[in-house]
Amino acid sequence: MTRRPPRAKLGGMDELCALDATDLAQRLRRREVSARDVVAAHLDRIDRVNPAINAIVTLDAEGALAAAAAADEAVARGAEPGPLHGLPIAFKDTHDTAGMRTTYGSPLLADYVPASDELIVERIQDAGAVRIGKTNVPEFAAGSHTFNTLFGTTRNPYDLGRSAGGSSGGAAAALAAGLTPIADGSDMGGSLRNPASFCNVVGFRPTPGRVPSHPTDNPWDTLGTSGPMGRTVADVALLLSVIAGPDPRSPIALETPGAAFRVPLERNLAGLRVAWSPTLGGLPVEPVVADVLAGAPAVFAELGCVVEEATPDLSDAEFVFRTLRANAFALQFGDRFDRRPELFKPALAWNIEVGRKLSGADVWQATTAWARTYRAAAAFFDSYDVLIAPVSQVPPFDVDEEYPEIIAGQDQHSYLDWMRSAYHVTVLGAPAISVPAGFTPDGLPVGLQIVTRPRSDLLTLQVAAAFEAATGHGRRRPPL
Template identity: 35%
Template sequence: MSTTLSDDLTRLSAVQMADRLADGAITSEQLTQAHLDRIVRLNPTLNAYLLVDPEGALATAREVDRARAAGEDLPRLAGVPVAVKDIACTEGMTTTAGSRMLADFVPPYDATIVTRIRDARMPILGKTNMDEFAMGSSTEHSAFGPTRNPWDLDRIPGGSGGGSSAAVAAYLAPLAVGSDTGGSIRQPAAVTGTVGTKPTYGAVSRYGVIALASSLDQIGPCARTVADAALLHEVLAGHDPMDSTSIDAPVPDVVGASGTTDLTGLRVGVVREISGEGFQAGVQARFDEALDQLRALGAEIVEVSCPHFGYAMAAYYLILPSEASSNLARYDAMRYGLRETPEGSPSAEQVMAASRDAGFGDEVKRRIILGTYALSSGYYDAYYGQAQKVRTLIARDFEAAFEQADVLVSPTSPTTAFALGDKTEDPMAMYLNDIATIPANLAGVPGMSIPSGTADEDSLPAGLQILAPAMQDQRLYAVGAALEARLRETQGGYVIEQAPEIEVRA
């Protein structure tokens, strides 16, 4: 496929786009149109976007161009396009959460993160595909069809935010917003060769974000470089009085940290419980090589033990379904969402049952049933209560580990991207993809995945996860930026640039 000027524009980093816009070398309208053209060409194959808004995106772009021409002082990312995971409410734009239940839902207001994106004067290209209500690790549980991985169209792009990761990896957006409940930003980043950050819990507002598990959900940036992710993180983060869990504290200097090149004196902890046995050989090999590069950058590598991490997945799959059962009870066919009316004179309960049966997919039903059972009389203390105790032990493991190390590292996902359909019939096999990412959500600490190279077995991307103490998000960006630059130098190029050109399918 020949390279066009539009393709050249889409292959710039967000930092480069912002610089060229500020210099007047390009316009936001040109940049936005270039992405829209690429979306038209490739989205039918990838299914990364559920909704594209060319009119709205171009209107914002033209407004930015007029303001810049008039000499207005604009935000750093003004005019740089962005995609938003279809879990955040967007006024006047359909918001589905990947579910038939909300197929026709048009919110009357914007989520806080969407308001902040609009205030940053960033054109919103559209809404990205996702596992239904963010339940999944492959984006195969979307009611609107799976998203495909740009590296291999027969493989998954991760989940639940596979639409955002695929859009960024395929140059259909320079930046995207994701949500991370148990790894749904970081795991997709790992398997698509991109960068994804889960900020500290409460650092980014969840107001207007459709809830899965309220004590675990966190919004964060998806990008192709650490510096790009830092710029979007800065836009999204900050206190919001509309969110009772929002942290009222200054946003850490993630943008400044993303310029770090030297890690001398930094203590990097390798978590014994989330590496080694059970991880794909190529993924582990790239992780071990990354540790060597961290040493070369001046970091001290220490091994730490987090003994309760082995119980994290079991605790997570009691806490998450329990909270999901509660949150999804609002979809009762009485107030909004899908309504199915059985024949005859059905009762309200019959309408509710028919609507929930038609509106929810199998994975959502599975988790609602599990969560309702765990919360039921006689079982609450035995299941949900015990899981919360394990959660406390995991948080204590983190506290002890961060006394020995400034950051912790592990592979992000145990394998590279698996084939579409491989694990849809085996929920436990699907759940194991989040084994390395879940502990951070249970403890509320920030995490980031950066590309660590490609695995020898299949030439597909692997990811390295960086974890930091709560409200120390800048450490993720410092370590990520330094290691990213080092790996680019030693591996002979940037991981995402090694991806094969997408073959457009009819």
């Protein structure tokens, strides 16, 4: 038997693991490389690298190799490869996967094996992706630091002593470390954006309804949404093109087909009106983060944009988010908490108890305040096309801390406080993306948050792609 020559290594990383997902997908479609080779390369890297970062917590190497072989054989028989043909993916451990353990990071569900895939998983696999496992999350995805009692803590590939963010922290770390080329995630208070910022990848919270959810106990929910992650904006658009699109089981699903996002993202930004909000209306921001982002307005000016300092009215955002989140947590987790309170982390137990103290009037007031915020945002986006701001107010923090307790000299009293720059934007109901924006003097990644009018998801991607091309920060890989 003739031995195949070893594949090229890029900075110690197998070439197939270093390629952008869009490039890798094209090579797979042209049959320049097989799905078997791609999956095997990623499994090998997981074996070597994952123990250090703990991003992937459930792995089915045998099943993945069998699925890759079946994908190769189908194409050999003349089947048309899907847009994600042969790309390995580890699904977020809060997304149900048929026949594969889905724990939600909780000991209550340590042995839960769903009977069916949820919609986002189904769409990704139908597009040809190969399931290899699951990525780590905080308990019930609560919090922007990924740790739980089942699997432990996910570490940042750029500095193993730092947090990878959350709740899609395992997904972001896996992307940054070359363990997967694409990743799915979800975002209520920043869970796609924060880990992307911490791990120097791209995380996109689309307009609610763009990526429909099924099954779900609250199909009308617009506070949380699923979305794509990748190492480039084009990779994120590729994955969005698969997971977006209407579904009759979702009452808020937007009608635009996903294929509308499988287009070139190049766009002339000349004349675009950009609002720069360095503190989102007075939030504390660590100086090292502010320093990294200070050059962002100049980048947009050089791209021909008209840049001004401005902030939408977010005066009600804190009350809206904290009230509706607590109410949702009390309703969603209350019965489980009553049965086994000792199996809930203190922060989650506290959030449930806050929700239980709310009255119907509290929830109604938050709902009407949300309506005011949405109307104010609509008026703001009549004056500006784009809002740019920090994703996170801090750089990646010590991995052994639950959350940053002080930001720029101001105390943070709960696991939620430090996430305001992300969850205040959640309340706008707008598409928001985190794109790599640079590094602190210690080499820690910092992301820029780009926000546009609700339903203008393609514009968000185009603006992010232009910033990405002009700066190139996302090309820097971790020293693993």
